[in-house]
Amino acid sequence: MKVVFMGTPQFAVPTLEALYSKGYDIELVITQQDKPKGRGKKVLFTPIKEKAVELGLEVFQPISINSPESIEKISSINPDFIVVVAYGQILKKPVLEIPKYGCYNVHASLLPKYRGAAPINWAIINGEKETGITIMEMEEGLDTGDIVLYKPIPIEKDDDSITIHDKLSILGGSLIVDALDGVASGRLIKTPQDHSRSSYASMLRKDMGRINWKTSSIDIINLIRGLKPWPSAYTDYNGETMKIHKASLTDEMKVGDSGQIVRVDNKGIYVNTKDKVILLEEIQFPNKRKMTVEEYLRGNSIEQGIILK
DSSP, X not given: OEEEEEEOSGGGHHHHHHHHXXXXXXXXXXXXXOEEETTTTEEEOOHHHHHHHHHTOOEEOOXXXXXXXXXXXXXXXXXXXEEEESOSSOOOXXXXXXXXXXXXXXXXXXXXXXXESOHHHHHHHTTOSEEEEEEEEOOSSTTOSOEEEEEEEEOOTTOOHHHHHHHHHHHHHHHHHHHHHHHHHTOSOOBOOOGGGOOEEOOOOGGGGBOOTTSOHHHHHHHHHHTTTTTOEEEEETTEEEEEEEEEEEEEEOOSSTTBEEEEETTEEEEEOSSEEEEEEEEEOXXXXXXXXXXXXXXXXXXXTOBOO
C-alpha cells in the first residue's frame, strides 16, 4: 500500500521507521522547511528529513501543504494513506480527500482529552495518572476526527515530559501499523469522539514556567515535570532566575513562609510550598549549565531563609 508520510520532529521518527520496516511503500515524506538553529544559526534538517534521507526516501518541504503545488504532487502519487505525526500545519479538505482510505494522525493523548499542540505537557501538569496514543482519522476540525485505535500508558511519579514523549513516540510507531492494516481490511470500526469530554492543550509559553510557591507541593512538582525540557519551571533567587529541572516531594510539612528555603544540603534545596516542603534537586542559573545541587554547591552557595519568588 502506498503511503505519503507527513511529520517533522523526533517524535515522528519511530512511526516513519515502523512503516518502512513493515514494507509500506512510502512514496513521499513531507516535512517542514529546514531552519537555522543554535548560536551559529546553522541550517539543520528536521529529524524526519534526516531519517528519510537515511532510508533513501523522497523528501518534499513545501511552504504550505495546502498550496496547489502540494495538492498536485500528492495527488499524482494516488496514495492509499496519508499518515501525519506532528507535522506542524493544518491539512485542509482538498488534501484530506486525496488518499483512498483517508488521512490518519498519531496523536499523543487519549482523545478527546488534550486536543492541540502540547498534550504530553498538559497531561503531566494537570496530574493525570495516564496518557496514551490515539490513531485518529483526520477531518477539518482540530483533532476532532473518528478514533480508529488507542492505547493508554500510566504516567509514573518519576515520569516527565521527556520520558513520556519517548514512550509515546515508540508506542505510536507500533500502533499505526495495526491501524492501517485494520482500516484497509475493514477490521477496525471507527468511533466518533464524545466532544463534550474534550479539552484543549494549548501551546506552551515561556511565562508559564514561573512557580507560584503558594500553590500545593504536588501542583508545583507537576509543573516542573511537565515543562521539561522547555520552557522549564523557574523562580527568582536573590534577583537571579533559577530554572528548576528536577524536584521531588518530601514528607515534611510546611514551617514558615511559602517559597522560603528551609535548608540546603547535598541532596538539594528544601523549599516550603502551600502545604509541604519539596526538594529541588537539579537547577540552572543564567549562563551556566544544568547541574545537580550537589554539583552547584562545590563552587557556589545557596542561602537558607531566602524566600523564592
